[in-house]
Amino acid sequence: MEDLQAYFAKALRAQVGFVPAAPAAGLWRPADQAEAEKFERDWCRHCIHDKAEDWEDEFGNHVPGCCVILDCGMTGNSVEEWVTRDGLAACLAFEQDARFPARCLKTMEMF
Amino acid sequence: MQLSIKRADLARAVTAVGRAVEARNTVPVLSMLRLSADGDCLTLRGTDLDVEVTASAAASVHAAGETCVNAKLLADIAKKAGNDDVSLTLEGDQLIVKSGRSRFSLATLPASDFPDLTAGTYNATFDIDLAALFAPVQFAISTEETRYYLNGIFFKGEFDKTIAVATDGHRLSRHHVAASAEFAGIIVPRKIVGLLPKGSVTVSVSDSKIRVEAGDLVIVSKLIDGTFPDYNRVIPTANDKIITVDRDEIMKAADRVSTISSERGRAVRFSIAPGAISLSVNNPESGSASDEIAAEYGGEPLDIGFNSQYIRDLFSVVPAGPVKLALLDGGAPGVITSAGFDGWTGVLMPMRV
Numbered sequence: 001m002e003d004l005q006a007y008f009a010k011a012l013r014a015q016v017g018f019v020p021a022a023p024a025a026g027l028w029r030p031a032d033q034a035e036a037e038k039f040e041r042d043w044c045r046h047c048i049h050d051k052a053e054d055w056e057d058e059f060g061n062h063v064p065g066c067c068v069i070l071d072c073g074m075t076g077n078s079v080e081e082w083v084t085r086d087g088l089a090a091c092l093a094f095e096q097d098a099r100f101p102a103r104c105l106k107t108m109e110m111f
Numbered sequence: 112m113q114l115s116i117k118r119a120d121l122a123r124a125v126t127a128v129g130r131a132v133e134a135r136n137t138v139p140v141l142s143m144l145r146l147s148a149d150g151d152c153l154t155l156r157g158t159d160l161d162v163e164v165t166a167s168a169a170a171s172v173h174a175a176g177e178t179c180v181n182a183k184l185l186a187d188i189a190k191k192a193g194n195d196d197v198s199l200t201l202e203g204d205q206l207i208v209k210s211g212r213s214r215f216s217l218a219t220l221p222a223s224d225f226p227d228l229t230a231g232t233y234n235a236t237f238d239i240d241l242a243a244l245f246a247p248v249q250f251a252i253s254t255e256e257t258r259y260y261l262n263g264i265f266f267k268g269e270f271d272k273t274i275a276v277a278t279d280g281h282r283l284s285r286h287h288v289a290a291s292a293e294f295a296g297i298i299v300p301r302k303i304v305g306l307l308p309k310g311s312v313t314v315s316v317s318d319s320k321i322r323v324e325a326g327d328l329v330i331v332s333k334l335i336d337g338t339f340p341d342y343n344r345v346i347p348t349a350n351d352k353i354i355t356v357d358r359d360e361i362m363k364a365a366d367r368v369s370t371i372s373s374e375r376g377r378a379v380r381f382s383i384a385p386g387a388i389s390l391s392v393n394n395p396e397s398g399s400a401s402d403e404i405a406a407e408y409g410g411e412p413l414d415i416g417f418n419s420q421y422i423r424d425l426f427s428v429v430p431a432g433p434v435k436l437a438l439l440d441g442g443a444p445g446v447i448t449s450a451g452f453d454g455w456t457g458v459l460m461p462m463r464v
Binding site: 043090092096106107111 | 278280377416421442461
């Protein structure tokens with residue numbers, strides 16, 4: 001199987017110059033609390049969506065400025081934005097908060 | 112306490128010390144500045160319990176004394192005052208601030224409640240342009256809370272040079288200048304780096320504190336209590352594939368191809384061949400991009416991936432012109448140096464692409 005993958009990778013590299021990264025391989029759900037916490041640490045902490053200010057809608061209802069996706073996901077609802085990519089959990093709605101720049105997940109570690 | 116002071120002098124001093132005060136505090140006295148009037152000057156002090164900034168300004172002191180007053184209120188009053196002269200008078204537990212026809216009455220706390228970080232002795236004192244030493248490494252300071260010992264700049268005085276190093280585990284920046292004094296390595300917290308004045312300053316260091324003095328401004332900060340990693344171990348010395356590229360060209364090309372990359376997948380593949388570097392990005396959602404730049408290289412072809420954001424950060428430090436990128440293979444860190452910037456070395460870890 002690995003030989004076959006290597007063969008196709010070589011053919012792709014020859015034809016288009018690179019091997020495409022793995023596409024989203026399906027939706028992702030945290031298996032346990034530890035996984036959920038890791039996801040929040042890796043993604044939500046660096047994203048602007050969970051740091052909006054509370055607001056009031058046109059009916060006068062208080063709407064907390066938390067991330068709707070995170071709120072849905074952590075209560076067990078279906079979230080289309082959470083996917084598995086290259087074997088890792090990812091959020092398609094991620095927008096980086098410049099104050100807390102995200103740590104690159106694919107760069108190798110020095111220490 | 113009673114004094115009068117020029118509005119501009121008060122505003123300058125309050126702004127300088129106010130940068131040490133955190134916007135939100137649970138301890139009331141930490142949102143305040145300590146004002147001490149004595150002789151012919153007003154001394155202001157602000158702290159967050161880790162950093163303490165002291166600044167002085169010339170004033171006509173009619174009655175010596177000291178008190179604590181809210182930093183934000185005093186800063187706003189100093190900025191908005193309608194007259195060039197401001198008078199401060201302590202009446203009971205209220206500080207009366209007058210400027211022209213304006214009059215403000217501010218709540219105070221006793222000066223004895225204000226914490227003091229200045230106590231202690233220092234092992235070495237020397238003059239150095241600390242802001243210039245730290246500037247090229249500042250970008251690499253980590254923001255990770257777990258590895259707190261990377262949240263600052265490693266600062267060490269060796270017999271032949273003074274070194275500053277910062278790393279976040281993905282990139283490392285080292286800068287050294289001529290020797291000032293010999294002292295053991297310390298980790299200077301991120302916050303003080305942003306407060307440093309430009310130009311030569313007098314620095315005193317001990318095992319637990321650093322003191323920076325520039326004219327009437329004094330900054331005292333606690334150090335990060337931790338062990339900085341052995342950075343010499345991660346700076347490769349055997350990278351024999353030397354590529355020389357123009358700084359602006361590689362930065363612009365990396366920026367161009369990363370246009371289509373996702374927020375957290377800024378991987379750029381560098382295909383290095385004699386005479387040229389081909390840059391390519393592939394994003395499953397939005398497509399792919401490629402670009403090519405000229406490079407001086409005569410070795411075997413090599414493929415390596417780097418985060419375009421890190422490329423931009425590291426190459427921004429060096430001046431425009433030719434930059435040397437030393438590589439070993441696609442899985443080993445690259446070393447960046449520039450003939451135009453002696454004393455600086457950058458190390459960048461590759462990506463899995």
